[in-house]
Amino acid sequence: xxxxxxxxxxxQSNMPAAFVITPQGIRRDGRAGHxxxxxxxxxxxxxxxxxxxxxxxxxRVIARASCALGAPDTYRPNEGSLRVKVDGAxxxxxxxxxDDPTIIHEARRFLERxxxxxxxxDVEALCVVGGEACWQVALNVSLLIDRGNALEAMTLGAAAxxxxxxxxxxxxxxxxxxxxxxxxxxxxxxxxxxxxxAVPVVIGPSCRxxxxxxxxxxxxxxxxxxxxxxxxxxxxxxxxxxxVGLDPESLATCLALAKTRAKQLHSYLEQMCxxxxxxxxxxxxxxxxxxx
Numbered sequence: 001x002x003x004x005x006x007x008x009x010x011x012q013s014n015m016p017a018a019f020v021i022t023p024q025g026i027r028r029d030g031r032a033g034h035x036x037x038x039x040x041x042x043x044x045x046x047x048x049x050x051x052x053x054x055x056x057x058x059x060r061v062i063a064r065a066s067c068a069l070g071a072p073d074t075y076r077p078n079e080g081s082l083r084v085k086v087d088g089a090x091x092x093x094x095x096x097x098x099d100d101p102t103i104i105h106e107a108r109r110f111l112e113r114x115x116x117x118x119x120x121x122d123v124e125a126l127c128v129v130g131g132e133a134c135w136q137v138a139l140n141v142s143l144l145i146d147r148g149n150a151l152e153a154m155t156l157g158a159a160a161x162x163x164x165x166x167x168x169x170x171x172x173x174x175x176x177x178x179x180x181x182x183x184x185x186x187x188x189x190x191x192x193x194x195x196x197x198a199v200p201v202v203i204g205p206s207c208r209x210x211x212x213x214x215x216x217x218x219x220x221x222x223x224x225x226x227x228x229x230x231x232x233x234x235x236x237x238x239x240x241x242x243x244v245g246l247d248p249e250s251l252a253t254c255l256a257l258a259k260t261r262a263k264q265l266h267s268y269l270e271q272m273c274x275x276x277x278x279x280x281x282x283x284x285x286x287x288x289x290x291x292x
Contacts, residue, residue, distance in 0.1 A: 027211065027218070034257060036213035037149075039268065041156070043164045043276035047182060050165035054157040057215060058147030063157030064140045065165040067190075069177065072127065072134040080126020080134035082116045084108055086154065088143040106227075107141060107154040107198075114196040114229055114237050115139075121162070125191035128170045133177045135167055137190065148215035151227065155198040156265060162190055163273055182284070194231035196238060197265055199258040201226045203243070203250075210254050212261040226254040230262035232270070 026032060037057030044051045049066040072079060086108040088101070115121045126135040139162065141154050166187035169180040202214045202222035210226075211218060219225075224246055229238025241251065 029215070031211075031213075033209050033211040034260060036261065036264070037215070039265075041160050041269065041272045043160060043272060045164055045166065045276065045280045048165070048167055048187075050161045052157045052160035052164065054153045054160070056149060056153040056156075056213070058145060059150055059153045060144040061150070061153040061157045062142050062144060063154070063161045065158075065161040065190075066138045066140075067135050067165065067167040068138070069128065069133055069170065069179070070136040072131065076123075077131035078127045079123040080136060081123060082121050082137045082139060084111045084116065084139050084141075086111070086141045086143075088146070103146065103150050103154075104143065107143075107151055110151070110155055110196075110198050110227075110229060110238060111139065111141070111158055115158075115162070118196075118237060120192060120194050120196055120231075120237070122191040122193055128177055129172075133170070135170075137162075146216065148217070148219055149200060149213050151198045151200055152213065152265075155196070155229075156269065159195045159197050160269055160272070162192060163195060163269070164276055165190060194233075194235065194237065195266070195269075196229040196231050197262060197269075198238065199228050199230055199261045199265070201228070201254040201258050201261075203246075203254070210257055212257055226251065226258070228255055228258035228262070230259060232266040234259045234262065 029037075031037070038055070040055040042053040048068065049064065052063045054061040054063070073081065086104050088104050116123075121137065126137065128134055139158055141158050143150050143154060166189055168182055168187045169185045170177050171180060172178050199212065200214065201210050201212055202218055203210050203224040203226075204218075205221065205223045214222065222243065224241065224243030226246065227238070227240045228236060231237060236255070241254075246254070
């Protein structure tokens with residue numbers, strides 16, 4: 001995670017003490033540059049809906065994906081739709097600083113670009129009856145507390161609930177489309193082609209060390225940042241850098257660090273989804289048995 005020395009450093013006056021890296025590459029909270037904070041994702045599923053609660057360090061996010069049958073757009077009669085809404089609670093940092101709406105806009109832009117416009121969600125497969133009925137997916141992400149790396153937490157929550165949600169099987173033609181009972185026919189997952197998550201990497205004022213999962217102090221003190229949108233296979237779906245100029249070698253270093261982080265996130269998410277699927281299955285079995 002060492003950035004090449006020829007990365008353009010920030011002026012000495014712009015080097016806040018908040019971004020502290022020891023010569024051994026240890027951050028002020030004891031983590032190495034490639035280490036993340038404690039992560040927890042809690043998943044719940046209802047009929048045609050799923051919720052993901054994400055805790056990343058002190059950052060808290062809740063995301064919800066829901067599906068409803070509706071009429072397709074006149075200009076796209078054979079496609080379903082995805083509506084993305086992202087918001088943040090007032091003073092989500094839980095201190096005297098005012099919220100920065102930039103992170104909300106970045107999260108919405110990432111989700112719309114990757115899932116709606118980039119094809120991560122196959123909207124054609126959401127069509128039930130051409131010109132008559134389709135699945136309309138609503139994705140709502142709320143930032144409750146921002147203690148750093150909110151973009152990663154929000155996009156991880158979005159990916160989690162989109163992966164966990166199930167839609168009931170729709171049958172019929174024209175105006176007679178009906179939804180199968182969830183206890184009779186197993187509901188289907190969304191037609192996701194990939195599952196991108198945004199992984200930010202920040203670079204300290206000395207341009208010596210790149211770090212993943214920054215807290216809010218490291219974000220504020222960073223000289224530069226790089227955001228990589230990566231799926232479970234490490235394929236790049238989104239890329240953005242800001243701050244001091246990063247040369248190609250520095251960008252390659254950041255991307256390698258982001259890929260390692262993304263692999264860990266997707267592995268964790270896969271495990272959480274498997275456990276949540278099993279919990280949901282057992283709950284449905286118990287519900288059916290108790291109704292007999």
